[in-house]
Structures are given as structure tokens and as C-alpha cells.
Amino acid sequence: MSALDSLADKARAKSEQLAGQGGIKGKLADVLADDADFLPKLKPELIKKRAKGEAQTDRPADPPKAPSGPQLGKAPKPKNPSSGGGPSPFLVLGIALAAGVALAKWLDWRGHAHPRW
Numbered sequence: 001m002s003a004l005d006s007l008a009d010k011a012r013a014k015s016e017q018l019a020g021q022g023g024i025k026g027k028l029a030d031v032l033a034d035d036a037d038f039l040p041k042l043k044p045e046l047i048k049k050r051a052k053g054e055a056q057t058d059r060p061a062d063p064p065k066a067p068s069g070p071q072l073g074k075a076p077k078p079k080n081p082s083s084g085g086g087p088s089p090f091l092v093l094g095i096a097l098a099a100g101v102a103l104a105k106w107l108d109w110r111g112h113a114h115p116r117w
Contacts, residue, residue: 004039012036 015032018025
């Protein structure tokens with residue numbers, strides 16, 4: 001039994017002890033149970049061999065290469081106004097400015113028709 005196995009057993013025992021309690025202790029029990037399942041998967045002997053260069057690293061000899069062309073065909077054009085679709089933002093601002101000036105002049109003209117004094 002390695003040190004990681006004993007540590008995993010301790011974490012599993014503590015998580016079972018805290019499992020019935022609520023609040024933070026209950027949440028901690030879930031985390032400890034996950035850790036107890038993960039620790040035996042580490043395999044410290046294999047880690048030591050890999051560090052020394054004795055074990056295979058499971059890496060392929062040639063790295064995967066990128067495809068030479070598109071795989072799914074043409075991508076659809078984005079419907080972003082700045083990419084050429086829709087009216088020019090300057091045109092929209094100009095129309096809004098003209099409409100605002102016209103509305104202000106109309107309100108001012110109507111205000112003279114009914115003076116408050």
C-alpha cells in the first residue's frame with residue numbers, strides 16, 4: 001500500500017464521517033469523496049519512471065497535422081453591420097440628427113401658438 005492509497009483511505013473515511021452533516025461540512029464531504037477517487041489514479045511509480053525517462057510517455061512519434069483545406073465548406077457570412085450588411089452608421093446618425101432638429105423646431109413653433117402668460 002502506497003502513501004497515496006493511505007491518503008485516499010483517510011479522505012474517504014473523513015468524507016463518510018462528514019456526509020451526514022449539512023452546510024459547509026456536507027459540501028466538504030463531496031470534495032473529499034472526489035479526491036479519494038482521484039488519488040489512486042495518480043500511480044506514483046509510473047510518474048517516477050517517466051521522470052527518469054524509463055517509461056513510455058504515450059506520445060505519438062509524429063504530431064497530428066492540420067488539414068490542408070476547409071472541412072465543412074464555406075462558412076456563412078456574419079450579419080454584422082460593420083462587415084458591410086445594412087445601412088451605413090453615418091446615414092443612420094444623419095437621419096436621427098435631422099429628425100431631432102425637425103422635432104425640436106416643430107415643438108418650438110407649437111409652443112408659440114399657446115403662450116402661458
